[in-house]
Amino acid sequence: MTPLKYLNAYSPALQDQVRQLIAHNRLGDYLGQRYPARHAVQSDKALYAYTLALKQEHLKNAPSIDKVLFDNRLDLTHRALGLHTAISRVQGGKLKAKKEIRVASLFKEAPPEFLRMIVVHELAHLKEHEHNKAFYQLCEYMQPGYHQLEFDLRVYLTYRELQGRPPSDTSR
Template sequence: MKYLQGYPVALVAQARTLMDSGELAPMLARKYPDPHEIRSDKALFDYTQALKQRFMRNADPLARVCYDAKLKVIQHALGTHTRAYTVQGSRLKARREIRVATLFREAPAEFLKMIVVHELAHIKQPDHDKAFYQLCHHMAPDYAQLEFDLRLWLCCQDAAAGEASALKPAHPPADTAA
């Protein structure tokens, strides 16, 4: 339950009980049954631009939005926002990028929205402070619940990956054919 660090002990215990009984994943699947169709980087860029246009018209433009397969492994993050500064004449230009972990290609639509909203909020608010979370709630009124449920979903994904690796033999069987 590493994704639930910082939450109240009673809440984590309740989540662990649901996980151990095998009820957590089906509960989340019932709560978030709708997948999304945003599979390509272009579709993700368009989706992010639409949210940005709706809620953050005056924010700096985005140069790139893409899925990143290395993100979770290397940076232990689900999404990142970066600024690359370049000098053009006498002006300093910021090139902004958002990268989203590829596991969100298969996540429920609400979880993709939550991570995109989170990364968009970092355009205006670099720190996870009160203003940051107010902006997240402006773009997704149920942001706090989505973030918690996403953390539960990630716990289920880790458990499923752990079970799958436990079923695989540590070493492939030796070839006995001569």
């Protein structure tokens, strides 16, 4: 039985469906049919603008974001596809917190739906720090169908791994 480490929290029935796609060499077809496009957000500057536009659309009152970038060091060995941080610095006599969002570089070549899902996830952390019910409700509000996208992203990571491409490898 093929181990599905990215899908181990899902029901055995769903895992079996993915295993059947793998056994019949159809996992790539499934992903290609559902997510045929690749997004155009390829630079940190473009990612920053993309993220700010989503924030402005859904979270106008959330704290501002100081930096957004693709990060080559984020990978699944650290269980991180994205990261939100608040870096505290002393400026003058005050302590300032700079909010940063880092997105794993593998999203440069991912379908646009997956990039949006990970950015929505990190933006939701501006309002909700824990992965609780309110957090996922906020994700679903910003990205209808969020849970399906999260599942399909895990299928995508499984497919990349089966193709011999580590999830953090963005070379073609």
